[in-house]
Amino acid sequence: MMKKLFGKKGREDSLAKRLLIHLVLIMACVIAVYPFLRVITISLRPGAQLLSTSLALIPANATLENYRTLIFDKDFTIWLWNSLVVSITTVIVAVLLSASAAYAFSRWTFPGKKQGLLFLLTTQMLPPGMLLLPIYVMVVRMQLFNTYTGMILAHSVGAVPFSIWLLKGYYDTIPKELEEAALVDGAGAIEAFLKVIIPLSTPALGVCGLFSFMSSWSEFMMARVMLQKSNLFTWPLGFQKLLDQFTSQWGVFSAASVLVAVPAMLLFMYSSKWLVSGLTLGGVKE
Amino acid sequence: MIPLTWDMVVQGLVEAGRILGLLAVGVVVLELFAYFVFHRWLKLKHSLPLMLMLPALVAVAALIIYPFGFNLKLAFSNMSMYRFKNFSVGLSYGIENFLDVFRAPVLQNVTFLKLLLRTVVWTAVNVVFHVLGGLFLAILLNRPLKGKAIYRTLLTIPWAIPQVIAALAWKNEFHYQYGFVNAMLKQLGFAPVQWLSDPRWAFVAVIIVNIWLGIPFMMVILLGGLQSISPEYYDAAQIDGASGWQQFRSITMPLLKPVLIPATVLGVVWTFNNFNVIYLITRGGPMEGTDILVTSLYKAVFEFYRYGFGAAYSTVILIILLLFTWVHLRITRGMGEAEGA
Structure with missing residues (x-):
């Protein structure tokens, strides 16, 4: 058995072994996917069958009724718009601030550099809620409670250090010779950064933006504290509100989940390989 | 409209x-x-x-x-709901706040020590399952196999779904009557379980959800690590007649360590700090039976409005998290050295 699991690589396994592996993987896939399939199923259930103990994947009399209710009778579109405003602005703030800072961390040595990087990493460890209280008090005092601005400030707390760390990793992979060539041609350091590094790292900046976007887009705890007015709710708050009345809104909640989760999942699948390499890049190089 | x-x-x-x-x-x-x-x-x-x-x-x-x-x-202040603007700061308030963390229940029922213990159990169980599950799947996916890309994609889905949606959807599925978990148990001939109203089962439920959520991350990271190990090592071991287990122990594990250690550190910190899963599924209930440190911190501050206390409590939690990470690093590094020797 052990040999089956851990044995050689690059050679064909016997037929029985391959069948066993496929079987195990198929089972794992079912466990991974089934809960989401259930969400789709429930989103298609007509109102009368919402509360049923049926395990059928395609419900009898499947209907899009829940989607109609969600879009026209609920604040769904408002929630999406609010989330969009907050997360896109957060991304712009984070990328603008971190693009040049990460460059400094990647290309220069200066006193406090190592400590600075370590500090940025440590901020990602802070218990959630730790900075929320002081930031909440600050936001209330600045009369930014129940505004997009307060939310964007709160989301930038995590997004800026994360973006700096990620982008530094990418800049490190761009050979220094490229800017040196530009410097030899008489360009200044700033010019070299803007004309050589920025164009080369557009994909990296895009990916960095994408991750900041995704974490701000699905953020729940801060939104819950910063936004009390229901017409400012971002979608995670709206979804939680939908579920307050479980029995009547389960189908509508599921429809909402499908509409938000499918694009998010596609975006994630598309970008996850960069996240993995970004996480390791930052760590390996000093 | x-x-x-x-x-x-x-x-x-x-x-x-x-x-x-x-x-x-x-x-x-x-x-x-x-x-x-x-x-x-x-x-x-x-x-x-x-x-x-x-x-x-x-x-x-x-x-x-x-x-x-x-x-x-x-x-070090006496800030609370009634003293939001005109609070005062002083050493004695601070001492009170920090002592309060340890001497009285943090919220209403559960004491700090119990919350700490529960957080340790929560973190340890989750991370162990994440690593074992992720490693197992990564090893399978690292073999020559048809349809590998499809398996990989499907297996990443729990990681790809926004956590809020996954947690809320699971909450519904733990519903006593209509959730699929009990429906399946019934079909298999078991008695349905009071998932959300019995504190013990509620804790099991949130752990199940978080294990489900966390395995794909470890799988992807560890698969990356496995793919970077040159097959020549295994060929050489094969010639020497090493068994599968021996190869795993003396080639795979040591060479995977540079990936495994940072990944588990991240896993520990993320799990320790996981607020969404517990708060959205059980709100820490019933009877604070599923609260961990970070959810009780949030509730102390934003549901009980104990701002001064909450600030002291969050400092204690941060210190514990730093100690926890440090000890974890020591242990994993220590294990690696023992194996290498």
């Missing part, structure tokens, strides 16, 4: 535009100031990288360092 009105769209755009405009002005002013002070006047050697970093530095100072200090100040 779609509820989103034109007015709301405009309001959003105006507010976003205002923030970005303010940011742009702020950056320009800051850079001009830095240019004349650091570069022209003080002629600092590092003026260029300093200028590149300055906007981010100011943002980090305003959004992280200042709030962190402010939090410490609040820990």
Whole structure:
């Protein structure tokens, strides 16, 4: 058995072994996917069958009724718009601030550099809620409670250090010779950064933006504290509100989940390989 | 009619535009100031990288360092719902706040020590299952196999779904009567379980959900690690007649360590800090039976309005998290050295 699991690589396994592996993987896939399939199923259930103990994947009399209710009778579109405003602005703030800072961390040595990087990493460890209280008090005092601005400030707390760390990793992979060539041609350091590094790292900046976007887009705890007015709710708050009345809104909640989760999942699948390499890049190089 | 009105769209755009405009002005002013002070006047050697970093530095100072200090100040204050504006600061308040963490239930029922223990169990169980499950799947996926890409994609789905949606959907599925978990148990001939009303089962439920959520991350990271191990090692071991287990122990594990250790550190920190899963599924209930440190912190501050206490409590939690990570690093490194020797 052990040999089956851990044995050689690059050679064909016997037929029985391959069948066993496929079987195990198929089972794992079912466990991974089934809960989401259930969400789709429930989103298609007509109102009368919402509360049923049926395990059928395609419900009898499947209907899009829940989607109609969600879009026209609920604040769904408002929630999406609010989330969009907050997360896109957060991304712009984070990328603008971190693009040049990460460059400094990647290309220069200066006193406090190592400590600075370590500090940025440590901020990602802070218990959630730790900075929320002081930031909440600050936001209330600045009369930014129940505004997009307060939310964007709160989301930038995590997004800026994360973006700096990620982008530094990418800049490190761009050979220094490229800017040196530009410097030899008489360009200044700033010019070299803007004309050589920025164009080369557009994909990296895009990916960095994408991750900041995704974490701000699905953020729940801060939104819950910063936004009390229901017409400012971002979608995670709206979804939680939908579920307050479980029995009547389960189908509508599921429809909402499908509409938000499918694009998010596609975006994630598309970008996850960069996240993995970004996480390791930052760590390996000093 | 779609509820989103034109007015709301405009309001959003105006507010976003205002923030970005303010940011742009702020950056320009800051850079001009830095240019004349650091570069022209003080002629600092590092003026260029300093200028590149300055906007981010100011943002980090305003959004992280200042709030962190402010939090410490609040820990030494008597701030509460009734004293939100006119609170006072003093050493005695601070001592009270920190003592309160240990001497009375943090919320209403459960004491700090119990919460700490539960957090340790929560973190340990989750991370162990994440690593074992992720490693197992990664090893399978690392073999020559048809349809590998499809398996990989499907297996990443729990990681790809926004956590809020996954947690809320699971919450429904643990419903006693209509959730699929009990429906399946019934079909298999078991008695249905009171998932959300019995504190013990509720804790099992949130752990199940978090294991489900966390395995794909480990799988992807560890698969990356496995793929970077050259097959020649295995060929050589094969010739020497090493068994599968021996190969795993003396080739795979040591070579996987550089990936495994940072991944488990991340896993420990993320799990320790996981607020969404528990709060969205059980709200820490029933009877605070599923609260861990971070959910009780949130509730102490934003549901019980104990601001001064909460600030002290969050400091204690941070210290514990740092100790926890440090011990974890020591143990994993120590294990590696023992194996290498």
